[in-house]
Amino acid sequence: MSNVNRKTTVLIVGATGYIGKAVVAEAVRQGHDVIAVTRSRQNDRWFEGAEVVLADVSDPASMETAFSRKVDVVISCLATRSGLPKDFDDIDYKATLNVLDVAQKHGTGKFILLSAICVRKPELPLQLAKLKMEDALMRSGIDYTIVRPTAYFWVFDSQTKMIAKGKPAYVVGGGEQSRHNPISREDLAGFMVGSIGNSERSNRIFVLGGPEVPGNIITYRDALSMVFASLGREPKIVNIPTWLFIALLRIVGFVGLFSRRVGRFSGFLNVVHYYLVNDMRAPGYGSMTLQQHLMDTTRDTQS
Numbered sequence: 001m002s003n004v005n006r007k008t009t010v011l012i013v014g015a016t017g018y019i020g021k022a023v024v025a026e027a028v029r030q031g032h033d034v035i036a037v038t039r040s041r042q043n044d045r046w047f048e049g050a051e052v053v054l055a056d057v058s059d060p061a062s063m064e065t066a067f068s069r070k071v072d073v074v075i076s077c078l079a080t081r082s083g084l085p086k087d088f089d090d091i092d093y094k095a096t097l098n099v100l101d102v103a104q105k106h107g108t109g110k111f112i113l114l115s116a117i118c119v120r121k122p123e124l125p126l127q128l129a130k131l132k133m134e135d136a137l138m139r140s141g142i143d144y145t146i147v148r149p150t151a152y153f154w155v156f157d158s159q160t161k162m163i164a165k166g167k168p169a170y171v172v173g174g175g176e177q178s179r180h181n182p183i184s185r186e187d188l189a190g191f192m193v194g195s196i197g198n199s200e201r202s203n204r205i206f207v208l209g210g211p212e213v214p215g216n217i218i219t220y221r222d223a224l225s226m227v228f229a230s231l232g233r234e235p236k237i238v239n240i241p242t243w244l245f246i247a248l249l250r251i252v253g254f255v256g257l258f259s260r261r262v263g264r265f266s267g268f269l270n271v272v273h274y275y276l277v278n279d280m281r282a283p284g285y286g287s288m289t290l291q292q293h294l295m296d297t298t299r300d301t302q303s
Ligand SMILES: NC(=O)c1ccc[n+]([C@@H]2O[C@H](COP(=O)([O-])OP(=O)(O)OC[C@H]3O[C@@H](n4cnc5c(N)ncnc54)[C@H](OP(=O)(O)O)[C@@H]3O)[C@@H](O)[C@H]2O)c1
Pocket: 013, 014, 015, 016, 017, 018, 019, 020, 038, 039, 040, 057, 058, 077, 078, 079, 080, 081, 091, 092, 114, 115, 116, 117, 126, 148, 149, 150, 151, 152, 153, 155
């Protein structure tokens, strides 16, 4: 049978994640033959038009089943949800590497990896695991595109839900220590899927943010003010002194050595602190600004 008109088959791991779902939907929208690898059955709207295959990304034999037909491109949006150092190594590095190994064994030609802007200044286990994976991918010989995005909008979506219930927002030390140009998941998914068959994106790393317009180059405090404005509420922002946050970070870090639950919280606080004090500006891409996103989502929740 001729393959002349065969669609590009794209296999996506981490397909149930915040970004992964958008990547699945975008790959279908761009006309690809999409295999979404998950660890539980999925039937929500994000998976319409995709084949869902259950497999364990950490197990080579299990991943083999997902490659039962020819896969042209793999997109990895895998990321641990726990925030524990060992889990970063197990998922963001080892499981992702396992998927790469199986893909290469089956002759897949391209691997697109979702990484993070923060690997530029590695301090946390998350970043070290991601850097190891980036390095393994670049050495593997497969054609690759590595995408290192800035912050996503979901951070502010969870704030919106709390503020809509009348709760205040919290900032550490004024919340103006760093600036970001966050990117929407639709724009990020568009870039990642758009890297398929694009020779200018071949064997390259892209650091990527959302549109670089005044309303989208923002401090954390700016973003919270936008959330209040989109809900038509007076800003109610509580300042947590930096010294108190650092003290909490140390206490939780110590207790977290003995408790998995506190360890997860400690990992989360460390990421919050890192993003608070480090600028996350990146070349702009896409069209959706945080302000527009908040207006749209607020309209949806209030209608
Ligand atoms: N948040 C930000 O602002 C930001 C900014 C830049 C970069 N990033 C990076 O972007 C990446 C993806 O973020 P996201 O928000 O889309 O992640 P997410 O929503 O937490 O999704 C993680 C994905 O990995 C899968 N996964 C996790 N552990 C697994 C396991 N043990 N076995 C199989 N699958 C597993 C999850 O599957 P299940 O649904 O089955 O759990 C899910 O599909 C992260 O690496 C993050 O560091 C985030």
